[in-house]
Amino acid sequence: MTTAPAKIEHRSSWQQFWTSPAMRKMRRNPLAITGLVITLLFGLMALFAPLIAKPSGNCVRDLHITDASQVYNPLSDAFRRATLAPPKSCYLIERLSFKQQPSPPTAEAPFGTVNGYNIFYGLIWGTRTALKLSFIIVGITLVIGVIVGAISGYYGGWIDNLIQRFIDVLFSLPPLILTVVILTILRARLMGGGAQYDPTVPMVVAFCVTGWAGYARLIRGEVLRTRQLEYVDAARSLGARDMRLILKHVVPNSVAAVFTTAVLDLATVPLSIAGLSFLGLGFEPGYSEWGQLVDFARAWLKPEYWYVLVYPALFIVLFSLAFNLFGDGLRDALDPKSR
Numbered sequence: 001m002t003t004a005p006a007k008i009e010h011r012s013s014w015q016q017f018w019t020s021p022a023m024r025k026m027r028r029n030p031l032a033i034t035g036l037v038i039t040l041l042f043g044l045m046a047l048f049a050p051l052i053a054k055p056s057g058n059c060v061r062d063l064h065i066t067d068a069s070q071v072y073n074p075l076s077d078a079f080r081r082a083t084l085a086p087p088k089s090c091y092l093i094e095r096l097s098f099k100q101q102p103s104p105p106t107a108e109a110p111f112g113t114v115n116g117y118n119i120f121y122g123l124i125w126g127t128r129t130a131l132k133l134s135f136i137i138v139g140i141t142l143v144i145g146v147i148v149g150a151i152s153g154y155y156g157g158w159i160d161n162l163i164q165r166f167i168d169v170l171f172s173l174p175p176l177i178l179t180v181v182i183l184t185i186l187r188a189r190l191m192g193g194g195a196q197y198d199p200t201v202p203m204v205v206a207f208c209v210t211g212w213a214g215y216a217r218l219i220r221g222e223v224l225r226t227r228q229l230e231y232v233d234a235a236r237s238l239g240a241r242d243m244r245l246i247l248k249h250v251v252p253n254s255v256a257a258v259f260t261t262a263v264l265d266l267a268t269v270p271l272s273i274a275g276l277s278f279l280g281l282g283f284e285p286g287y288s289e290w291g292q293l294v295d296f297a298r299a300w301l302k303p304e305y306w307y308v309l310v311y312p313a314l315f316i317v318l319f320s321l322a323f324n325l326f327g328d329g330l331r332d333a334l335d336p337k338s339r
Contacts, residue, residue: 022333032329038322046128050082053124056094062087091129091288093122102305112307114296117286119308123315125288130270130319133200137207137269142262144208145215150251152216153223154242160220167213175210179272182206183281199283203273211265215258222254229253260331267323274316290316 026032045052054068063078063086065071071082082090096109097116105112111119152163170178186202226232232249240249270290276282277291278298285292290312297308 026329026333029329029332031325032333035322035325035327035329038318039326042127042319042322043131045124046131047083049124049128050079050086050090053094053118053121055082055086055090057089058092059087059090062089091125093125093286093288093292094118095286102300102308105307111311114293114300114305114308117293117296119293119311122288122293123290123311126290126293127315127319129283129287129289130273133203133273134266134269137204137211138262138265140204140208141211141265142215142258144212146219146251146255146258148212149216149219150223150246150254153220154227154246154250156224163216164220167217170210170213176272176275178210179206180276180279180281182209183276187281197284199281203276203282207269207272215261218258218261219251219254222257223250226250226254256334257331260327260334263323263330264327267320267327270316270319 050071054071055063056068060066060068063071063081065078070076070078073079081087095116096113096118097103099113100115102112102114103109109118109120111123113119148163152160183199183202183206186205187197187199190202191197227250232245235245235249273282273289274291274294277289278295282291283289293312294309294316297305297312300308
């Protein structure tokens with residue numbers, strides 16, 4: 001009597017990912033799912049900012065259109081330019097008047113105005129500014145930290161000692177103070193040249209200088225553990241070079257903890273940028289950035305002008321809360337000890 005061979009079920013990469021233990025635990029975490037949904041909503045808000053808060057003034061001119069409603073046509077060049085590569089003038093908050101006193105919400109300005117600026121326009125386009133800078137800064141610091149930490153942990157010896165002592169020096173300095181010092185130096189040099197000052201690059205440089213060391217320290221500890229495993233020794237015995245060992249065998253199995261930390265850091269970058277704008281070290285007045293709107297609200301902290309602070313604070317809190325909830329859930333899902 002013969003038995004039929006067992007049927008082998010072939011699953012796609014997506015099915016394997018969706019049914020993995022980490023994803024099953026993530027799906028059972030309602031707080032993590034809530035954070036992910038809010039994060040995706042912020043992403044859609046940033047992507048379709050021209051459709052939610054339609055362009056006006058110089059933005060319409062720089063998009064080479066005659067009517068702002070042309071951006072609503074998904075087949076037009078104006079739609080692609082406005083959503084994918086809007087000019088800088090689109091990030092300038094729509095100014096409805098030059099009256100300093102806040103005005104209550106209206107159909108034209110659903111969240112009211114402050115200093116004549118449309119709060120709704122500034123918050124919607126400020127979401128794009130927050131997400132853009134967050135991903136750029138965290139991405140660069142993550143890459144630098146992973147490379148430096150992997151080299152430090154893999155080679156050890158005097159290389160590891162030199163890198164770790166330099167990281168100790170960075171950790172001995174308060175991150176915010178060091179960021180302000182670097183940003184002030186870069187600001188003075190760039191503004192001294194007579195050109196128009198754009199704080200984007202100085203901000204990215206300042207945050208990257210102060211942020212990569214944490215990732216390097218984390219990845220070093222993971223690499224010290226991973227490099228002792230059997231599969232690394234097997235690849236080395238087969239003649240694999242150091243760079244191949246680091247990039248293909250060591251780093252991919254060491255980045256889980258660093259990745260979850262990066263997701264959590266996405267929530268803190270907009271807070272730091274808002275703080276710099278509040279101190280006068282950020283973007284120019286009128287630029288779509290949440291810290292600008294909080295700074296505008298400082299002079300109008302009265303019950304009758306509640307909207308000038310409540311709406312910007314609500315955006316900042318929800319943004320940070322969403323990434324923190326998602327990051328905590330991701331960390332728990334990727335931790336094998338908690339499964």
